[in-house]
Amino acid sequence: MAERTEIDNFSIDCVIFGFDEGVLKALFIKRNTEPGFGQMSLPGGFVYLDEDLDAAPMRRLYDLTGLTDIYMKQVGTFGKLDRYPLRRVITVVYYALVRVSDYSMQIGPDASELHWISVKKIPKLAFDHKELFSAALAKLQEQVHIDPIFLKLLPKEFSLSDLQDVYEAITMETFDKRNFRKRMLSLGVFLDTGRKQKNVSHRAARLYRFNRKAYKKMLKRGQMFVI
Template identity: 40%
Template sequence: MSYTYDYPRPALTVDAVIFGLDEDELKILLIQRAGEPFKGSWAFPGGFVEMDETTEEAVQRELEEETGIKDVFLEQLYTFSGVQRDPRERVVSVAYFGLVKPSGLRMAAASDAQDVRWFAIDQIPDLAFDHREILQVALKRLRGKIRYEPIGFELLPPEFTMSQLLRLYSNALGKPVDKRNFIRKIKKFGILNELPKKRRDGAHRPATLYSFNGEKYRQLKQAGIDFEL
């Protein structure tokens, strides 16, 4: 049975803010719009929610359709409802964000996207709609979470150097990290496994490799010990 409403209703969309670590640099995934409005402009993957799907299903579908990337763990970020955010009509968007390792991902622009590309955080082009605002909210969430949860390890390879870890946190937080204090804190938690092998890190002497000890972190969490860097 269909219903007729006496008042207009806003349309509902979703947007996916995907962070990735590429060559030790934090980047964001953007698509170049193939149609109006903002044709040719860069934006987050996303689109309208269909009548028979949830916002969670919609954002995964749009991400796969426009970039080729699928099965990404996404966390709801915020609902953006500015009255003038979309020139077509009254549109409310539920934004999600996730963390991935770009290496090994197969990307292909399709659907409403004519291109898909990773951009460094400090080299973001002009964005369509209110996506600049969405990016700022996502960065704020990322910078808060990375200080209190070990989400940074989701961006690193299974084996990494301390320099890589430092660069990640400095890049994600948008400011230099005190090296000595950071290493002291991270080692105090015992969530790093020191591996019996080394890797040459640039022109310096071979660096010790580490891996993330997820089981140790879960034990700390169950014991009520706060992870804060």
């Protein structure tokens, strides 16, 4: 591949959220270069001069994990003078949502170690990455009421308990099971597949599928995923 020019005072950082066994996690890199050697940080990188801004985080995520077609959303842009020690760098933060089960680990050249870490147990991060991460989490918590975010975190077929687990993990609240189900089913966007869970050591749950057409109608009715 030919060398491409980077805009070297302009970067992107990604907060990659995944959902794993009822826990909301994010993907971090242990830095193996200075500055910040040995510290955890968000995966990020510079933007190429001949690359759309929104393409940069996608490319970075692909290099890191091999995943494509990932849902990404811009969180905000951070540009304090001292946020990066070597020089002045403005960064745009994105969050991504991935199914951890789809995820295939591919360690790129500048990522010595990748770690999924629970959002409730975030360690000290390099530079101002804690602030970037918090902004992304706050944005996700806003969006969960507006968009069908669970779609990007759950498999195609899922139980209502899975759904509730996602909502509880993101909002950090707990909900009454009956009220939650009533509310979700009343939206009319979940289709009972007739199938059930297999190989579970308890009563098997019904599996549902999201119905996009019904979702469009729901939006026209002005309904949301607010709980």
